[in-house]
Amino acid sequence: MAVDLTRALLLIVGPGPGIAVGDVRGRRGGGLEIEVALSGRPCCGGCGGPVWAHGASGVRLADLPAFGRPTRLVWRKRRWLCPQGSCSVRTFTDQEPRIAPPRGRMTARAARWATRRAGAGRAITEIAAELGTGWHTAMAAVHRWGRALLDADVSRVDGVTALGLDEVLMFRRGPFRDKQWGTTVVDARRGKLLDIVAGRSAQGATRWIQGRTSGWRRRVRWAVMDLSGPYRRAFGDALPKATQVADPFHVVKLANSTIDEVRRRVQNDTTGGRGTKHDPLYRIRRLLLMAHERVTERGEAKLRGLLAAGDPQGEVRDAWHAKETLRTTYRIGDHQLALEALDELARDLQDDTYSPELNRLGRTLHAWRTQIANWHRSRVTNGPTEAANNSAKLIKRVSFGVTNYDHYRIRVLLYAGKPDWTLLDTLTPRQNAKSRFKLP
Numbered sequence: 001m002a003v004d005l006t007r008a009l010l011l012i013v014g015p016g017p018g019i020a021v022g023d024v025r026g027r028r029g030g031g032l033e034i035e036v037a038l039s040g041r042p043c044c045g046g047c048g049g050p051v052w053a054h055g056a057s058g059v060r061l062a063d064l065p066a067f068g069r070p071t072r073l074v075w076r077k078r079r080w081l082c083p084q085g086s087c088s089v090r091t092f093t094d095q096e097p098r099i100a101p102p103r104g105r106m107t108a109r110a111a112r113w114a115t116r117r118a119g120a121g122r123a124i125t126e127i128a129a130e131l132g133t134g135w136h137t138a139m140a141a142v143h144r145w146g147r148a149l150l151d152a153d154v155s156r157v158d159g160v161t162a163l164g165l166d167e168v169l170m171f172r173r174g175p176f177r178d179k180q181w182g183t184t185v186v187d188a189r190r191g192k193l194l195d196i197v198a199g200r201s202a203q204g205a206t207r208w209i210q211g212r213t214s215g216w217r218r219r220v221r222w223a224v225m226d227l228s229g230p231y232r233r234a235f236g237d238a239l240p241k242a243t244q245v246a247d248p249f250h251v252v253k254l255a256n257s258t259i260d261e262v263r264r265r266v267q268n269d270t271t272g273g274r275g276t277k278h279d280p281l282y283r284i285r286r287l288l289l290m291a292h293e294r295v296t297e298r299g300e301a302k303l304r305g306l307l308a309a310g311d312p313q314g315e316v317r318d319a320w321h322a323k324e325t326l327r328t329t330y331r332i333g334d335h336q337l338a339l340e341a342l343d344e345l346a347r348d349l350q351d352d353t354y355s356p357e358l359n360r361l362g363r364t365l366h367a368w369r370t371q372i373a374n375w376h377r378s379r380v381t382n383g384p385t386e387a388a389n390n391s392a393k394l395i396k397r398v399s400f401g402v403t404n405y406d407h408y409r410i411r412v413l414l415y416a417g418k419p420d421w422t423l424l425d426t427l428t429p430r431q432n433a434k435s436r437f438k439l440p
């Protein structure tokens with residue numbers, strides 16, 4: 001029975017030439033322990049001469065479950081001594097990346113498996129439970145191997161012609177649950193998440209873009225963003241020749257938040273601050289934000305009726321009209337005509353017969369008129385960025401408890417960054433991978 005088990009394990013472990021499988025033991029709690037060792041005698045890495053045996057020690061590595069039982073590989077690592085007095089090498093231990101990279105606490109195949117699972121959006125706690133290890137061991141393996149994969153996949157960010165920047169809430173941290181923001185860097189043409197930069201200032205995004213080759217930057221024709229100063233600055237500094245485009249989604253979103261502001265103020269004024277869910281304006285808050293063509297006849301009647309009841313000065317109605325007029329400019333096929341329509345709207349909204357909120361919207365539209373109208377030339381949106389952000393949100397759900405930017409970045413890119421997974425089987429993480437975290 002023991003012999004058969006060992007043979008079966010050979011197939012599962014698949015150690016290959018030069019690796020010998022030894023004893024298989026049951027562990028308390030139902031797990032298995034498999035002993036492996038390298039066979040054959042190495043030469044000295046310094047002088048190439050013969051070496052003397054100098055003891056051995058067992059290294060326990062988390063491995064893939066065998067026969068449905070959590071499994072540990074116990075690698076009997078031999079120590080060797082070079083007898084040559086003139087050689088720079090004194091002693092060294094067995095190294096075999098097919099089993100595990102240096103200082104690894106998990107076998108290479110278990111670490112690859114964990115990394116793939118993380119890429120499929122599985123929670124680290126779940127992966128750790130399946131391997132019978134702790135969260136930190138699993139996270140460290142995913143981080144180390146995932147990072148090696150992303151570093152090796154150099155063509156992942158190639159060929160970008162439309163670059164998008166967008167802010168994303170990564171996670172909350174600290175006793176006051178402070179929001180930690182990041183910036184997603186996206187291929188807006190192909191809808192691919194390229195990277196996540198810590199923070200949402202111009203600096204981080206600028207540095208990322210400047211980290212590309214000049215050839216890469218020359219190819220970027222469109223620079224897509226929300227209506228934020230920092231990203232405009234980042235593009236202006238790092239991609240001065242790219243044409244800036246304001247993402248339609250964010251432009252309409254700004255008009256919608258203006259409706260919300262006006263509605264809350266008017267609601268407050270008319271009800272004396274005693275706002276309840278029965279307020280006419282509160283009851284139509286969603287209908288106001290909905291695209292007009294999607295509002296049903298019944299919704300339309302409700303909208304008109306409750307506006308008449310709760311909006312005596314017509315301020316909310318004006319804000320709604322501004323939003324719908326803005327949306328209409330996106331249906332204009334011609335860039336120049338769209339720009340003229342936008343200019344007209346921006347000018348109108350700044351008229352003092354309108355509310356201060358609409359005046360401000362008018363000023364913003366004017367300040368961004370070029371970028372907004374450029375959409376009609378580029379037809380690229382950060383819609384793909386939004387998709388990437390939604391992926392990031394999903395990751396946030398499955399990676400509950402991750403409060404570390406590096407871990408977050410690796411996990412989101414493995415999940416939503418479409419890395420070339422075939423590279424994972426061929427690579428071994430470098431020994432001194434730059435990481436502030438304990439290696440697996």
Ligand SMILES: [Zn+2]
Binds near residue numbers: 047089
């Ligand atoms: Zn030597």
